[in-house]
Amino acid sequence: NAGVMQNPRHLVRRRGQEARLRCSPMKGHSHVYWYRQLPEEGLKFMVYLQKENIIDESGMPKERFSAEFPKEGPSILRIQQVVRGDSAAYFCASSPAMNGAFFGQGTRLTVV
């Protein structure tokens, strides 16, 4: 059973471009979380999704950021018109619901 797969591992974008981060949950997991982590800091919750539904997006900026988890395919975190402050590691985790969450390796976004 493959773990949570995130791609790309590293992403470089110029200011103003769009960043698309993908997360394929573990097989059978219907819950996906996205977290952001700055160097030497903890994990900050962004959004929690179930298939085709956003359950809690209280940690996600209202502008430029969006997330989806379609019926088929990976969950996508999209950041439009990136700025330098968006540079961070973005982690996805999947869960079969209230039974622990398993993390991917993360995507390190660098905005230049």
Next chain:
Amino acid sequence: GQQLNQSPQSMFIQEGEDVSMNCTSSSIFNTWLWYKQDPGEGPVLLIALYKAGELTSNGRLTAQFGITRKDSFLNISASIPSDVGIYFCAGMSFGNEKLTFGTGTRLTIIP
């Protein structure tokens, strides 16, 4: 919102020593999780706790779910070099399945 206070922030120990860290919450959790994160990697789930008072072991690691459901601790016995890293607690409650993380405990082993 829910807050998790994790302590200590950092620990400097010698190889072979036992380690203890804990998390306290301002509200009740129904699930407590402990993770370890190595540099450049994602957090790895170490132990999951689902019942108040539960004591669970995973090798040299032992974690407990506090009776009040507002705290949890993690012990590591006879530390070894590969224990170095950042340990995070996380909690989840029914009706609010957002996984809330503590601030982390950085473990360093002094040669």
